[in-house]
Amino acid sequence: MKQIKTKKDVIAIVKAKKIxxxxxxFTDILGVLKCCSITNEELTDVLNHGKGFDGSSVxxxxxAEESDIIAQPDVATFQILPWEGDKFPxxxxxxxxxxxxxxxxxxxxxxxxxxxxxxxxxxxxxxCVGAEMEYFYFKRNTKPEVLDEGRYFxxxxxxxxxxxxxxxxxxxxxxxxxxxxxxxxxxxxxxxIDPRYDEAxxxxxxxxxxxxxxxxxxxxxxxxxxxxxxxIFGENGSGMHTHQSFFKGKTNVFFDKKDKNHLSKIAKxxxxxxxxxxxxxxxxxxxxxxxxxRLVPGYxxxxxISWAQKNRTALIRIPxxxxxxVSATRAELRCPDPACNPYLAFSVxxxxxxxxxxxxxxxxxAIEANIYKxxxxxxxxxxxxxxxxxxxxxxxxxxxxxxxxxxxxxxIHSRFLYNKNKEWEEDRMQVTSHEIKKYLPIL
Numbered sequence: 001m002k003q004i005k006t007k008k009d010v011i012a013i014v015k016a017k018k019i020x021x022x023x024x025x026f027t028d029i030l031g032v033l034k035c036c037s038i039t040n041e042e043l044t045d046v047l048n049h050g051k052g053f054d055g056s057s058v059x060x061x062x063x064a065e066e067s068d069i070i071a072q073p074d075v076a077t078f079q080i081l082p083w084e085g086d087k088f089p090x091x092x093x094x095x096x097x098x099x100x101x102x103x104x105x106x107x108x109x110x111x112x113x114x115x116x117x118x119x120x121x122x123x124x125x126x127x128c129v130g131a132e133m134e135y136f137y138f139k140r141n142t143k144p145e146v147l148d149e150g151r152y153f154x155x156x157x158x159x160x161x162x163x164x165x166x167x168x169x170x171x172x173x174x175x176x177x178x179x180x181x182x183x184x185x186x187x188x189x190x191x192x193i194d195p196r197y198d199e200a201x202x203x204x205x206x207x208x209x210x211x212x213x214x215x216x217x218x219x220x221x222x223x224x225x226x227x228x229x230x231x232i233f234g235e236n237g238s239g240m241h242t243h244q245s246f247f248k249g250k251t252n253v254f255f256d257k258k259d260k261n262h263l264s265k266i267a268k269x270x271x272x273x274x275x276x277x278x279x280x281x282x283x284x285x286x287x288x289x290x291x292x293x294r295l296v297p298g299y300x301x302x303x304x305i306s307w308a309q310k311n312r313t314a315l316i317r318i319p320x321x322x323x324x325x326v327s328a329t330r331a332e333l334r335c336p337d338p339a340c341n342p343y344l345a346f347s348v349x350x351x352x353x354x355x356x357x358x359x360x361x362x363x364x365x366a367i368e369a370n371i372y373k374x375x376x377x378x379x380x381x382x383x384x385x386x387x388x389x390x391x392x393x394x395x396x397x398x399x400x401x402x403x404x405x406x407x408x409x410x411x412i413h414s415r416f417l418y419n420k421n422k423e424w425e426e427d428r429m430q431v432t433s434h435e436i437k438k439y440l441p442i443l
Contacts, residue, residue: 004078007047014040014091017080023092024051024071025208027109028059029416030287031341033208036071047073050098055107059419069105071095077205082174083216094205106411109343113201116347116407119354125246125253127350130180130197130330131207133338134238135214136231137161137189138224144231146189147223160221165191168217175213177206186300187235197243197330200350204342207240211338229286229337230293237294237301240338242349243319245330246270255329261309261318261366262329268363271307271316271331273356274349275364278305278315278335280401281348282387283394283420284408285336289427292390294337302334304384306367314367315387335387344408344416351407392424 004010014022022043024036036053038046049070056067073093084090097108104111120127137160139145147161161184169179178196185192193214195206211227218225230237246253246266254267263271274281286295294301300312308314317332331353336345355361367382388394395417398404405413 004075007044007075010047010073010075010078010091010093011044013078013080014043017089017091019080019089019091021088021090023081023090024073024095025092026071026095026097027208027341027343029107029109029341029344029412030059030419031109031208031339031344032059033212034058047075050095052100055097055105068100070098070100070102072098079175079209082171083213083220094208106409107415109341109347109412110201110204112408112412113204113343113347115409116350116354117200120246120350125248127200127346128197128245128247129200129203129346130194130243131203131336131338131342132192132194132239132241132243133207133210133214133227134185134190134192134240135225135227135338136187136238137164137191137218138226138231140222140224144226146232148184149188160223161189161191164217164221164223164225165193168193168214171213171217172210175209177209185236185238187232187237190236190238197245200346204346207338207342227338229288229291229339236299238338239294239301239334240336240340242333242336242345243330244270244333244349244353245327247327250327252327252329254331255326263318266357267329267331269357269360270353271318271356272361272363273354273359274316274331274333274352275305275307276361277352277355277401277403279385279388279394279397280404281352281398282335283391283398284348284404284416285333285340285345286387286394287340287345287391287420288337289391289423291337291339292388292394295335295387295389302387304367304386306384307331307363308366308368311366311368344412347407348404351403355403390424391420392428395420395424 020040022038026034028034036051050072052068052070054067055069073095077094079092081090081092096110097105099105117127137147148159165182169182172179180194180196182193214225254264255262256264295303297303302315306314307316309318309320315334333349388397399417
């Protein structure tokens with residue numbers, strides 16, 4: 001689609017394509033996609049003045065006494081939704097949430113990311129992100145039932161999931177999301193699709209679009225797609241490994257030809273910042289009770305706070321430099337999962353990295369040995385700390401974090417933690433089928 005820059009561009013496309021319905025998208029604080037639909041007759045007024053709604057009904061937004069807020073469409077995000085068909089085409093735009101006086105609303109996750117990106121822009125840099133999207137397909141039952149028994153990179157003849165992936169990629173291309181690769185992942189019925197890296201705000205929008213497209217395609221074929229971090233006991237969970245770099249124009253400022261690891265000082269400070277604040281940001285990058293059932297030893301998910309190049313048990317991995325591919329120099333943070341709110345996750349990741357740059361944190365030595373196989377004494381001797389073992393521990397780290405509070409703002413920080421504490425309290429009172437099976441016969 002032709003690049004859209006103005007309100008007139010949107011109005012012209014809606015008229016030319018005979019679009020009668022336009023969806024306005026935004027997320028609540030937990031990262032759940034919300035939508036309000038308008039007709040083509042309302043479009044001009046909404047583009048000029050936004051669409052008012054009751055914020056008190058959206059998780060983590062306004063209180064009842066301050067409920068009136070506005071969804072203001074970002075015209076640059078306009079797309080025609082391919083899964084809606086050609087007979088009755090539907091458009092969509094992501095929205096910024098505003099107060100009634102037109103100022104940014106403090107509870108808007110998209111605004112939180114914009115604020116943090118502005119810090120990078122003042123440095124003359126662009127924060128670029130690539131998010132690996134892992135997920136599962138299941139049959140439509142009351143329990144997770146896989147579609148296949150495939151493993152990493154497997155090619156399965158006449159595989160429904162492979163067809164779903166192909167159709168999904170076609171849909172994503174139609175909404176201008178460029179795909180670098182896709183493949184079967186390690187667990188049965190687990191798959192991965194990777195969009196090409198982009199500026200952080202655009203990537204956060206793409207992550208939200210990505211998840212809906214994958215679910216829509218699955219639904220159309222009578223199956224279910226889930227981004228639940230750990231849906232199957234004893235199998236790898238789904239991560240959202242996030243590749244990060246800074247660019248100055250077309251120059252990747254994370255790259256240094258003279259350094260043995262090809263990392264610049266800025267890159268090293270950035271990585272050191274994320275390592276130092278990893279426990280504080282974990283409740284945002286891995287925000288659900290279920291997230292911590294993925295972050296356990298033995299399933300290619302990070303547990304210990306370290307960095308390396310070849311070692312995939314490290315929290316941050318630096319992919320090996322290939323000559324002539326300077327732009328690919330990046331830091332891959334491996335703790336986020338695809339169920340997080342990408343706007344908030346990218347915000348705290350960036351804030352932690354910037355703290356390292358501003359305070360010139362020293363980068364600890366890389367750990368290339370398999371950390372899972374180390375004895376406890378060796379891990380202690382190396383000074384290796386672990387990520388939180390559950391959501392409660394992660395919440396406690398985030399509650400006292402000045403860095404996260406500044407990155408998210410007081411409004412989001414307090415309401416996010418309120419919702420996470422509620423989730424933890426609700427979960428810890430549950431009696432699971434595992435407990436019944438294990439304890440009922442013997443106690």
